[in-house]
Amino acid sequence: ARDEQGKLEARIKEIETTKANIASRIGEIVKVVKNYRIRFQNLCREEVAIKKVTPYIETCVNKRAHYEGHIKNPNDKIYNLINKKDIQTYQNSFINLEEFLKRYPKYKEVVLKGIKDKTVFQKLKQQYSRIDKEKGTIYKEIIKLENEFDILVLEREKIEQLEQKNIPKEKNKEETYEEQVERALAKKREMAVDKPKKKSRDMEL
Numbered sequence: 001a002r003d004e005q006g007k008l009e010a011r012i013k014e015i016e017t018t019k020a021n022i023a024s025r026i027g028e029i030v031k032v033v034k035n036y037r038i039r040f041q042n043l044c045r046e047e048v049a050i051k052k053v054t055p056y057i058e059t060c061v062n063k064r065a066h067y068e069g070h071i072k073n074p075n076d077k078i079y080n081l082i083n084k085k086d087i088q089t090y091q092n093s094f095i096n097l098e099e100f101l102k103r104y105p106k107y108k109e110v111v112l113k114g115i116k117d118k119t120v121f122q123k124l125k126q127q128y129s130r131i132d133k134e135k136g137t138i139y140k141e142i143i144k145l146e147n148e149f150d151i152l153v154l155e156r157e158k159i160e161q162l163e164q165k166n167i168p169k170e171k172n173k174e175e176t177y178e179e180q181v182e183r184a185l186a187k188k189r190e191m192a193v194d195k196p197k198k199k200s201r202d203m204e205l
Helices: 002-072 077-082 084-103 105-117 120-166 177-194
Strands: none
Touching: 002 077, 002 084, 002 105, 002 120, 077 084, 084 105, 105 120
């Protein structure tokens, strides 16, 4: 009986350890997937921001010569009058570009230098490729982790079923009326068997 009890306790401990490990791993997966999704959303926003700022960059590239002419000759009224619209267009576009660069300062050198040497669109294309590649990697990782999550949930359910079979029912579990009656009768029978018989007076003599 002791051996059986020892085996049962060892089995219960094994089940509890397995459950704890599964719960720990599920917690890790939930946390990692959450971070991946945040990163994925941030990349999507970054991609959208680049698309929105691209027309302003194009304007800065096309109107840069007009604006630089204005900077070199700020008092040239004729030049400024003739190119007023182009100068204002550049300035307005550059304001929008600055907003983008404040939000994504890592692009500052790429964009400002790229506008001067006209390589900005090639460099932005490279950034698009980088973002797309990273998004693809994150998506694959999320799918992989979600599949593992589903498998762990099924394993946890199996462990819980096994636990129900191995762990004894609690003694203080609420009994049905039939169980109460049966327990009372069994106790009565047990007392009747164990109760010592009284000796008759004839036997005492």
